[in-house]
Amino acid sequence: MTDYLKLENQLCFPIYALARQMAALYRPYLEKMGLTYPQYLVMLVLWEHKSASVKCIGELLWLDSGTLTPLLKRMEANGLLSRKRSCIDERVVDIILSDKGESLKEQAQDIPLHLKEQLETDDEQLTTLRDQLKKILLTTTKCKL
Incomplete structure (x- = not known):
């Protein structure tokens, strides 16, 4: 009998x-940019989309508004983004990438490459692992990435 515990x-x-180890590997690169790991994740969304609602960012990053709102406020105070109520629905808060936030993208370009080197693995292994983890993650929610 297997001991499941x-x-x-x-x-x-x-x-x-x-x-935890992945976040630690990212830390030295992100510290140079003045970002925490959760802030980097928000920046990834904004670099791709330029703007998104708080709700959309929360769904993409699996973060609730109680976690996300203070994070976004700090990022706004640092000039990385702006928060603006939607003209269409004032209950919706849109997050817009600032020029300063956009300028960090160039500094971040090589981070995935550095991480891959540190992990000493190839693209196929990383893609397979990522896809397996996403599949498991998607079975736990209705939100589709």
């Missing part, structure tokens, strides 16, 4: 530990 048999633990 052994740490070595848990799926959650290596995912948790890897998430």
Whole structure:
């Protein structure tokens, strides 16, 4: 009989530990840019879309508004983005990338490459792992990435 409560048999633990290790690998690159890891994730969304509602960013990053709102306020105070109520629906807050935020994109360009080198793995392995994790993640919610 398998002991399901052994740490070595848990799926959650290596995912948790890897998430912490990945954030630690990003930290030195992000500190040079003045970003935290969650702020970097917001920047990834904004670099791709230029603007998005708080709700959309929250869904894409799996963050609730209680976590996201203070994060966005700090980023606005640092001049990386602006927050603006929607003209169409004032309950919606749109987040718009600033010129300063856009300028960080160039500094971030090589981060994925540096991380891949540190992980000592190839594109195929990373793509397979990412796709498997996304598949599991998508089974836990209705939100589709």
